Structure formats: structure tokens, C-alpha cells
Amino acid sequence: MAETMLALALVAVTLSAAPPSTTLSSAKTEGHLTVLAWPGYLERGESDKAYDWVTPFEKQTGCRVEVKTAGTSDEMVTLLQGAGFDLVTASGDASVRLIKAGRVQPVDVATLPSFAAVDPRLANAPWYTIDGKHYGVPYQWGPNVLMYDTRAFPKAPDSWSVIFEPGTLPDGKPNGGRVDAYDGPIAVADAALYLMRKKPELGIKDPYELTGPQYAEVLALLKQQHALVHRYWHDTTVHTDDFRKEGVVASSAWGYQVNTLKLEKAPVESTIPREGCTGWADTTMLVTGAPHPTCARLWLEYSLKPEVQAAVAEWFGSLPAVPAACKAKAPGGTDFCKVNGYARFDSIHFWKTPELACHTQKSCVPYRTWLADYSALKAAKP
Numbered sequence: 560m561a562e563t564m565l566a567l568a569l570v571a572v573t574l575s576a577a578p579p580s581t582t583l584s585s586a587k588t589e590g591h592l593t594v595l596a597w598p599g600y601l602e603r604g605e606s607d608k609a610y611d612w613v614t615p616f617e618k619q620t621g622c623r624v625e626v627k628t629a630g631t632s633d634e635m636v637t638l639l640q641g642a643g644f645d646l647v648t649a650s651g652d653a654s655v656r657l658i659k660a661g662r663v664q665p666v667d668v669a670t671l672p673s674f675a676a677v678d679p680r681l682a683n684a685p686w687y688t689i690d691g692k693h694y695g696v697p698y699q700w701g702p703n704v705l706m707y708d709t710r711a712f713p714k715a716p717d718s719w720s721v722i723f724e725p726g727t728l729p730d731g732k733p734n735g736g737r738v739d740a741y742d743g744p745i746a747v748a749d750a751a752l753y754l755m756r757k758k759p760e761l762g763i764k765d766p767y768e769l770t771g772p773q774y775a776e777v778l779a780l781l782k783q784q785h786a787l788v789h790r791y792w793h794d795t796t797v798h799t800d801d802f803r804k805e806g807v808v809a810s811s812a813w814g815y816q817v818n819t820l821k822l823e824k825a826p827v828e829s830t831i832p833r834e835g836c837t838g839w840a841d842t843t844m845l846v847t848g849a850p851h852p853t854c855a856r857l858w859l860e861y862s863l864k865p866e867v868q869a870a871v872a873e874w875f876g877s878l879p880a881v882p883a884a885c886k887a888k889a890p891g892g893t894d895f896c897k898v899n900g901y902a903r904f905d906s907i908h909f910w911k912t913p914e915l916a917c918h919t920q921k922s923c924v925p926y927r928t929w930l931a932d933y934s935a936l937k938a939a940k941p
Contacts, residue, residue, distance in 0.1 A: 587853065588620055588621050588622050588851075588853045588854045588857065589622070589850070589851040589852075589853055589854055590621055590622060590623060590851075590854070591622060591623050591625070591850075591851050591854060592622045592623070592624045592625065592645050592646070592851050592854040592855060592858055593624075593625045593626075593627070593643055593644050593645050593646075593850075593851070594624065594625070594626050594627070594644070594645065594646045594647070594648070594858070595626075595627050595628075595629060595635055595638055595639065595644045595646070595647040595648070596626055596627070596628055596629075596646075596647070596648040597628065597629070597648055597650075597841065598628045598630070598795050598796075598815065599795070599815045599874060599875045600628075600648050600698070600699070600841075600871065600875065601613050601624065601626045602870075602871075602874060603624075607874075607890075609890035609891065610870055610873075610874045610890055612866075612867045612870050612871065613626075616857075616858065616861050619861075620854065620857050620861075622851070622854035622857060622858070624858075627644075630742070630793030630794050630795070631742060631743040631793045632649070632650050632652045632653035632743060632745065632910075633653075633743060633744070633930070634793070635647055635649060635653055636653050636656060636657065636660075636662075639657065639662050639846065640662075642848065642850075643850065644846045644849070645845070645846055645849040645850065645851045645852070645854065645855040645858075646695075646843050646844065646845060646846060646849070646855050646858060646859075647663070647843070647844050647846060648698055648841050648842070648843050648844075649663075649687075649695075649841065649842055649844050650839045650840070650841050650842075650910050651686035651687075651839060651840055651841075651842075651909050651910040651911045651912070652743075652745045652839075652910040652911060652912050652926075653912070654686045654687050654694070654695075654842050654844065655685075655686060655687075655689075655911070655912050656912050656926075657694075657844065658687075658689055658694050661847060662846065662847055663694045663695065663844040663845060663846055663847055664694065664845050664846070664847045664849075665692040665693065665694055665845075666693050666694060666695055666696065666845050666856075666859065667693075668693045668696065670856070671696065671856075671859055671860045671863070672860065673860055673863035673864060673881070674696060674863065676863065676865070676881045676882075676883055677696065677697055677863065677880055677881060678697070678879075678880055678881065678882050680904060681697040681700070681840065681880050682697075684697070684840060684842075685911075686840060686842065686909070686910075686911055687842040687844065694842070694844050694845070695842040695843050695844035695845055695859070696842065696843055696859050696862065696863060696880070697840065697841070697842055697843075697880035698841045698842060698843045698862060698871075698880055699840075699841050699868075699871055699872060699875060699877040699878060699879065699880060700838065700839060700840035700841065700877065700878050700880065700904070700907075700909070701813065701814055701838055701839060701875075701876065701877040701878050701899060701900070702831055702836045702837075702838040702900055702903055702907050703741075703749065703811050703812070703813065703836050703837045703838055703839070704811070704812055704813070704814065704817065704829040704830065704831055704836065705719060705721075705722070705809065705810075705811060705812070705829060705830050705831065705832055705836075706802070706809070706810055706811075706812035706816060706817050706820075706827055706828075706829045707721075707808060707809045707810075707827065707828060707829070707830070708802060708807075708808035708809070708826055708827055709826045709827065709828055710730065710808075710826050711728050711729065711730040711732070711737075711808035711809070712728065712729055712730075712808070712809070713729060714729070715828065715830040716809065716830065716832060717830075717832055717833050718753075718832045718833060718834065719749070719752075719753045719832050719834050720753070720757075721734060721738070721809050722734070722738045722739075722740065722784065722787070722809050722810065722811065723750065723753055723780055723783070723784050723787075724783070725783070725786070725787060728808065728809075730808075734787055734808075734809065735786065735787050736787070736788075736789050736806070737787075737789060737806055737807055737808045737809065738784075738787050738788060738789060738807065738808070738809045738810055739788065739789055739790050739791070739792045739798060739801055739807050739809075739810035739811075740784060740788050740790075740791050740792070740810070740811065741791065741792060741793070741811050742791035742792055742793035742937070743793065743933075744926065744929040744930045744932075744933040744934075745837075745910055745929075746781075746811070746933070747769075747774075747777060747778075747781065747913075747929050747932075747933060748766040748767050748837050748908065748910070748913075749766075749811060749837055750777045750780045750781050750784070751763055751766035751767075751769055751773070751777045752766040752834055752835060752836070752837060752908060753780070753834050754773075754776060754777060754780060755834070756833070756834040756835070757834070758776070761773050761776055764919040764920075765908070765917070765918070765919045766837065766908050767908070767910075767911050767912075767913045767917075767923075768913065768917040768918065768919045768920055768923045769913070769920075769923055769924050770920050770921075770922070770923065770924070771924060774924040774928075778932055778936070781933070781936055782936060782939075785936055785937075785939065785941055786941040788941075789801060789805060789806070789807050790805075790807070791937050792810065795813070795815060795816055795819070798810070798812070798816055799816050799819050799820055802816075802820060802825065802827060803820070803823075803825065812829065813875070813876060813877075814829070814875060814876015814877055814899055815874075815875045815876050815877075817829045817876055818874070818875070818876045831900070831903070835906055835907075835908065836906075836907060836908070837907070837908045837909070837910060838907035838908065838909050838910070839909065839910045840909050840910075843858070843859060843862055845859070863880065863881055864881075865879075865881055865883045865884040865886075865887040866884075866887050866888075868880060868881045868884035868887070869884040869885075869887040869888070869889040869895070870889055870890055872884065872889070872895050872896070872899060873889035873890065873891050873893055873895040874890075876899055877899060878896060878899050878900065878901050878904075879896070884896075885901060912926050913925055913926045913929055914926065
């Protein structure tokens, strides 16, 4: 423990004393970094040589990066019960749980020169800042979009009803067996958001804060959707294969899958329907007991560089946590901030952990109930 505390102190002094332009190689490192991340978040050019922001970091610091990916927030929380990880790119539905469980530790952002460039809307966001302490730094954010096959939808669908309600699609075929849904309890919020618009009489004010009666209505909708679902997706490769080979024509998705399919010239587009959307704001969090704290803190600083933020956003189909990245040139030269919806920030209902104590209701159905019910729903026969 003494050696770990000394290493943390050394890197804190190094980063706080260094001006923003100082190279990352100035601190003595452990030579290794292990990150638990979403797919596509740490690329080293293996999928496309133009997209490599890991190798430059390794060359600058001597920290060899090892990445393990997870497809859901619950998978991340489970994996972090074991030892060995330094950092985790946690979404808002996991970050507070990790903080309260003591699995991540505070970061003194004053020692990270690039933190000053973070979007003010994210700089003290409640999903990673508690009692004035930051438990990491923002990484990327974005909306959950409705991805659709243009052969089935000549015009963009204007409602999430196409994945929730049984019906006939514009191609004249029913939607049963032709839609996918997300394989995580946080998808309950997508159904709640749809009902906020469809049934305003329910009084849902926040899709993550549901009373017992509201939750029952949402669960009934999800049970109805169950009969339509081809697959509950969490693996992005399998999800894209469902559009390529399995006849799926509509699904909630991330920009990552949309970009992957469009690069192959697949007939897909994405939209945000009139009901709005949920979304995610991900934080790179420092794991408690991280075995390589110096390399971890150097990555936190590096990850906020505009050129890194731009490359991640263009590749993943997300938005940068640093506004200056929107003016940086990404490898593909696209206007990724405009394309991916930078202006939509205020309209996104960002993922957060449902808790019994809530703000818009007297009390709400907690996440443990969402988890149990969604697991049971998926396992039930349609």
C-alpha cells in the first residue's frame, strides 16, 4: 500500500507541475495498463489502421494497454468484483453503484491539466461526482438511436412503437421476430420514455423514476414487446449480424453499430423518434486498488486530448467530452459532432441507476427490481 500511495503521489506531483503541453513520458510508469471498456472505445488500428489512439499512448508513456470489453453495465459491475483492472469506462447506470460499493476511487482532477477543457455540462455531472469528489473523467456521450433497415422503412420511422407495439411495417410485413431489444435492465427506461409520450396520464416525469403503478404499466409494455423480439442484444457484432443475416429491421442501437454497418454499405440508417431517447454519458473511472496507478492517471490525462476525443467520437458514433474536439480533424474527416447529435445534449435522458429515493416521486422502484423483472421477462417463453 505504501508503494501504491507513493506512486500516486509522484504522478500527482508530475501532472500538477506540468503545463498542458508537457509530454506524457515525463512520469516513471509501471509499464502496463488494464482497462475494462465498451467495445470500440480503445482502438489500436486492428479494425481500421486510421483509427489508433492506443499505440501513440503506449509509445509516449511505455504503458502497454490491455483491454477487456463488456456489453452491458451489469457485466462491468460483475467483472470489477475481481482484481486486476486499473480503469473502467462506466456508464451512468453503473457509475454511482461502483462509487457506493467502493470499487472506484476519487481522482484529483486538479492534477489533470486537460480537465479544464471538459464540457462544463459534464465537469461535475452527478453520475460520477459525489460530495464534490470526482471519481474519474468524462470520456464520451451519446443518444440511444433507433436503427432501421431502409428496405423496410423507405422513410424514417417517427415512433419507437415499431419495436414496442405489434403491427405491420411499411414493407407490408409484420414486425414480429424482426426487432431486437437491448439486453440490459436499463432498457426499462426506453419503454418508460415511450409511455411518457403515449400515455401522459400515467404521470411519468423521469423514465428512471417510476412509482409502482407506473412501473407495472411499463413492465406490461415490455412483456408485449417480448413476443416481437428476435434477440436481446449485448454483443455488438451479433447485433449487426442480426441486420446482415437474420432479417432484423429495427432496434435500439448505438452509433457504433450504425457506423459499422454503413461502412459496409448496408441499407441502414438511424433516427431519434418523436418520443425522444435515452442515452449514455461514460466516465473513465479509477478502480480502487488499481495495480498500475501511474499509467492509469496518464491515460486519464491523455484521453481528454481533443485529437483523441475526436477519433473516438468519429469511430464510435459518439460525442466528445471536450468541446474543442469538435474542431479537431478526425481520421475520416467527417463533421462527427453534427452527424452524431452534439446539439441534442439537453434532450437526452441519460442513463442513471434507479433508486428507491427519487426526486420526481415520493418513492420509486429500485434497480434491483428492474434487474430481477427484466431477467425473468427475457427468460419467459413469448
